[in-house]
Amino acid sequence: xxxxxxxxxILTDYPxxxxxxxxxxxxxxxxxxxxxxGLSSTNDNLVKKDILGNQTRENNMVLYATNQSVNxxxxxxxxxxxxxxxxxLDDIKGHQVTATINDKQYxxxxxxxxxxxxxxxxxxxxxxxxxxxxxxxxxxxLEREE
Numbered sequence: 805x806x807x808x809x810x811x812x813x814i815l816t817d818y819p820x821x822x823x824x825x826x827x828x829x830x831x832x833x834x835x836x837x838x839x840x841x842g843l844s845s846t847n848d849n850l851v852k853k854d855i856l857g858n859q860t861r862e863n864n865m866v867l868y869a870t871n872q873s874v875n876x877x878x879x880x881x882x883x884x885x886x887x888x889x890x891x892x893l894d895d896i897k898g899h900q901v902t903a904t905i906n907d908k909q910y911x912x913x914x915x916x917x918x919x920x921x922x923x924x925x926x927x928x929x930x931x932x933x934x935x936x937x938x939x940x941x942x943x944x945x946l947e948r949e950e
Contacts, residue, residue, distance in 0.1 A: 807863045807901050807942055808845050810914065814899060814930035815867070817856065818892055842867035857948040859910070865940045868925065883922070885936050890919035893940065901944050910946035916944055927945070 815821065844866045851860040871882045896917060903910045918941040925937040933939065 805901065805943055806903055807844070807848070807861075807914070808865070808901050810901050811863075811865060811940070811942060812843055814893070814896060818889060820888060820892075841867060843867050846883065851943070857911075859905075859906075859946045860915075860918040860934075861944055861946060863942045863944070865942065867938040867940060868935055869938070870933050872932060873924075873927070874932055879934065880925075882934065882936060886936060889938070893917040893919055898937040901946070903946055906947075909949040911949060912944055912946035914942055914944045 839851050846864045846866060848861060848863045851862055868880070869886070871878070873879050873882065873930060894917060897913075899914045901912050901914060903912075920939045920941075922936065922938040925935045927934050
């Protein structure tokens with residue numbers, strides 16, 4: 805699985821995910837509906853490459869999550885969920901990733917997550933739902949397969 809597919813699986817496997825969403829993780833888009841969210845990959849950067857072609861890369865992602873936000877209690881629950889998800893991701897490492905780059909196969913693993921800017925992004929027209937964003941940076945290694 806590539807880094808986006810692995811991240812989708814990690815989010816799906818988060819033990820408290822059912823507190824926040826109904827259904828599945830969408831890629832790139834989320835609905836303006838209660839308990840819906842989507843994961844978007846905004847870019848992937850090569851951080852370093854060694855003489856053998858092994859790479860360290862960073863993929864920047866944004867998690868958009870829509871939930872009811874009628875009162876302070878709802879908004880506190882939503883923000884607390886994003887905070888707890890960040891704590892969870894801080895301890896996740898070692899998930900295997902694969903990539904095909906210029907027709908060459910690579911395998912590697914996730915080495916680090918950096919979480920930031922968990923905040924309200926937009927509000928629904930009726931004011932009942934807020935879509936939150938959480939930026940996630942995934943650092944991973946890739947080694948060229950022989």
